[in-house]
Amino acid sequence: MFINRLVKVVLLLLGGVFVLLQGFAFEVEGSAVGAISLVLLAILYCIWTKNKTKFFFWFLVTFMVAQLLSYAAYYAPEVDEIKVDYYYYGANILYIISYLFLITRIVTELKFKAVFKELAIPIVVLIVLDVFCVTLVTDTAQRALSVYEYSLEFVYNAVIMVLLSVALINYMYRNDNKSILFLIGSICIVFSEIIQLAYYYILEDKNLGFIYSFFLVVAFIFFYIQSQLQFTGPEPTYYDEQLEA
Template sequence: MLVKRILKIVLLLLAVTYVFFQTMSLEFEGALTSAVIMVLLTILYVGWTPNVSKLFLSFLVLYALAEVINVSAWSKPEVAIENIDCIYFSINTLYLIAYTLLIVEIIRQLDFKTVFKELTIPIIILLVLDVFSVTLISNTTEGFFNFYEYALEYTYNAVVMLLLSLALINYMYRNTNKSMLFLIGSIFIVFSEIIQLSYYYILKDDNLGFIYSLFFMIALTFFYLQSQQEFSGPIQDYTDENYSID
């Protein structure tokens, strides 16, 4: 228990350090700190979680691996836009697979027949918003990437938005504390990703560096908190029909 407490304190200090580095535009130091955080968070999850989810563990491992590769990539020469950047593809593919595993974690526990029956209109609205949002966000980076990198970026954004939409549907369907924590984590991940794109490709503002790094740390916190709770079925909403007067 003491080791667990020390590890949590170290993670908190590292999270504050990471946000500071990103705010000061010390991106290599920030990347290194982020990699250490993901490795320690994975150790914390494996070592002190009663019922380890293989999918969530795989998410942590892949994300940590991507962060480690990202640190090593700082020593490589810059690749011209017309050439294929293998490191860029490797890192973002790992991120993409990691988020996809979170999506699988959601959908494997959903009763799709019931979900589509009860939430048809919200699902249609979310689908339209996802397509619009992904196209709008991805177009901000169109001039910075070649065709293959842009296609990967578009797919990446689509997966992140799909994660948020499914997290919302999951919460609307289940109405549990675990699903609420997962939804909050997904919201902060999406905002972190959007602000990070703005930081790198639209407006190089240190305030944006502070915000997206802070949001990322908050997202990880909520993802970890939900991983410590047991999965449960949908909770019926409170309505007057639950009670009767004799």
């Protein structure tokens, strides 16, 4: 129990250090701290979580490998514009895969017939909003990206928007503590990724480094907390309970 608490304290401290390093543009050091934090988080999850799920585990592992690859990229030879940056594409593809594991984790627990029956209109609205938001957000960095980079960023942004939509549908269907924590974590991930896109390709504002890294740390805190809980199934809303009373 003491080691468990010690690891959690160390992770919180490393999260704070990560935010500071990213905020002050020490990106190499920040990337290293982020990789170490993810290794510790994966160990914490594997050893001290009673009800582990393979999809969340692979999310942590894949994200950790992507972070390590991003860190290694700082020490790789500089890539010319005409050459392929394998570190860039490899890391981003791994990030996409990690988010797909999270999406799969939620989707496999949903009853599709019941979900579509109850939430057909919200699902259609979310699909329309996702297409609009992904196109709008990705187009803001179009001038700074090649065709292949733009395509990768488009897929990347599409996946995180799908993650947010699935998290929202999951919460609307289940209405329990685990689903709201997952939704908050997903919202923080979306904010972090959008702000990070602006930080690297649009605005040269160091404050954005603090903001996107803070949202990323908060997202993983909520993801870890929800991983310790179990879904309780669809719950009646407060309004429904009042009507029944």
